Amino acid sequence: MPDDERREEGNGGGRLTELPIFSTRRMLQTGAVVLILLVGIYFLFPKLVGLGDAVGRLGEAEPIWIAVAVVFSIASYATYIALFKAVVGGEDLRLTWSETYQVNMAGVAATLLFSAGGAGGVALTYWALRKAGMRRREVARRMVAFISLHYAFYPLALIVCGLLLRTGVVNGENSVELTIVPAAIAGVMLVLGVLIALIPADVEGRLMPHVRGDHMRSFVEWASGVPETLGEGFRFALGLFAHPRRGGLAVLGAAGFWAASIGVLWASFHSLGIHVPLAVVVQGFFIGMVANLFPLAPAGVGAVDAGMIGAFVLFGLPEETVFPAILIFRLVSFWMPIPPGVVAFFQLRNTVRRWEEEGLPIDRGSGTIKSKVLAGER
Secondary structure, eight states, rough: OOOHHHHHHTTTSSOGSSSSSGGGHHHHHHHHHHHHHHHIIIHHHHTTOOOOGGGGGGSSHHHHHHHHHHHHHHHHHHHHHHHHHHHHHSSSSSSOOHHHHHHHHHHHHHHHOOSSSSHHHHHHHHHHHHHHTTHHHHHHHHHHHHHHHHTTTHHHHHHHHHHHHHHTTOOOOOOGTHHHHHHHHHHHHHHHHHHHHOOTHHHHHHHHHGSSHHHHHHHHHHHTTHHHHHHHHHHHHHHHGGHHHHHHHHHHHHHHHHHHHHHHHHHHHHHHTTOHHHHHHHHHHHHEEEEGOOSSGGGGTTHHHHHHHHHHHHHHHHHHOOOHHHHHHHHHIIITHHHHHHHHHHHHHHHHHHHHOOOOGGGGSSSHHHHHHHHTOO
């Protein structure tokens, strides 16, 4: 395929501002909802239930522990970027570390400022990878691999900590609904992941001999791409472990992100003099993060806060200490990265213009994707 044709195919995706989720109206609506949720959770609700001024307790936090939380937060985003570099921006698409940083931190800002449920960050990442020269099918495959590796430690942590708490190996609330139930759900998630990895790469070829009619054949041809891409993405993620250099960075990035994020929460509790067993911190963190799936909360704001507060209250921690601790955690891990994310957003736009003028990152790759194009892969 000629370079100009490959460049046109890879550099699709249109302008970022044409995507509906990046409209000024959507940004203003999201900002208003976020403000209302934060005021309700941290200012109004504590007063209504007689917990006093949760925000006022921030002045009691120990600065040294706040500094520790900030270091953990920086580490969480550094490992997240490393995971993305290993899975998405590696040998086929040789994004530099600076470009990888811009894509990921701009995605952080987009997740908060432009959309609910993280769709803004996904849309921006898709747009950036398409502009970098990656084909649609390859973008989907790499994003599936990235997400599956990113969340692989989520169910594993729920299973391990749930069993440790339930059996009394570590101290903490060990009720069935906080230990065994989450562990069982996590086990189902792992089984589903294994089943997805078993989806064959030729779903269309296996179904076509049994399909009659042009309309049905067209539907199967279109629909088979979804399970094929999911299977390829999961197998690609598993295949990284066969390559120590890239696989090691991916595993380190995925595990490091969750460990550092939990470290922020652990330090937030300690900043207020609250000593919580580590297994309880881990279990409460992951149970609370389930609220991030709530579709109507912009970037999980409000839902995650309430989910984590509720989880630790169920673990027996007093409400008057949980509220300010979770507020510190969210300020450090979620709000602090927004300003550099906004800067990265504008840096990325300039980087994309440079790609269009000087050459796409795909041109720096090893040619693997180009060979797939020549082979006729969709």
